[in-house]
Amino acid sequence: MENFQLIKQKVKKFVRGNEQNFRRGIVLFATADEDVWFADRVQLRLKTEFYWQETPELEQLKELNEKYPKSGIILVQQNEIKVIDSYLNEIEETVSYELDINTDDWRQKLGPRKANTQMGPGATNLQVDNFQARYQANKQRWFKSIAPKLDKRAKDQKWDKIYVVGEVDSSYELEEQMNKPVDKVIHKNMLDHEESKVLDEVFG
Structure with a gap:
């Protein structure tokens, strides 16, 4: 007592x-x-x-x-990727990468996420059409160049599960290029959603 x-x-x-x-x-x-x-x-x-x-x-x-195992949730758009490290339905860390379409390099973004100026709301129809043409021509190479960074993060963070969330074309291409097996692909564009909503979608 x-x-x-x-x-x-x-x-x-x-x-x-x-x-x-x-x-x-x-x-x-x-x-x-x-x-x-x-x-x-x-x-x-x-x-x-x-x-x-x-x-x-x-x-x-x-x-x-x-x-709710130790998981990596990879949100993918054509030229932007966000990674959420999650465990027991909690967000442990997030990392974002953006493709510089002038150099074809993926760069880790620091600080709060800003609207994508390369393809933002002010982009003209011609710019959008040009980017779409480049994307279709280069998507395999672009995602192949980011995949090793994601595979390394999966190993370093000891992810038990990997989820890819994005539009059909981008999520399929990224899954193809990664060496680590992806447990589930969710065909929804959720890059701009609150992270808690993403967890609800993945684990709900």
Whole structure:
């Protein structure tokens, strides 16, 4: 009972300290002597469970890990790619690449995403037609040049699953050029959608 009261106070303190930035659930393992203290907020609905025993009860955590594994979600457009690293339905990191159509090089974009000036709303019909012609002629080579970076990221980040989301033509071509197997392709252009909406689409 003494040990339980000690842990209870620590748990209450953790909950109070996180009230302002609460998510949907908490996963917590603890011992009174603090040899074990694991407490994390997750963006997932959890079944409320409480166990007081010698060994941790991991079944629900294993189920979540199976449903929301360490994943790479690759959003692709003709000349732009965004990669979302995700685990347990949380966004760990995002990286964006843009193709410089003057040099045919993919460049990592830093800072907030801006509208694509090369093919933005102000582009004329002639510019759009010219780009479409170049895209059809070069898409295989363009996606082949970015695929090794994505394969390396998949290895470095230890992705268990890979999802490609984009228009049919671009997503199919990117999948073809990657060495790592793609688990699912979703034919939707979601590059400009909120990342949480993308996770809902992939894992929903």
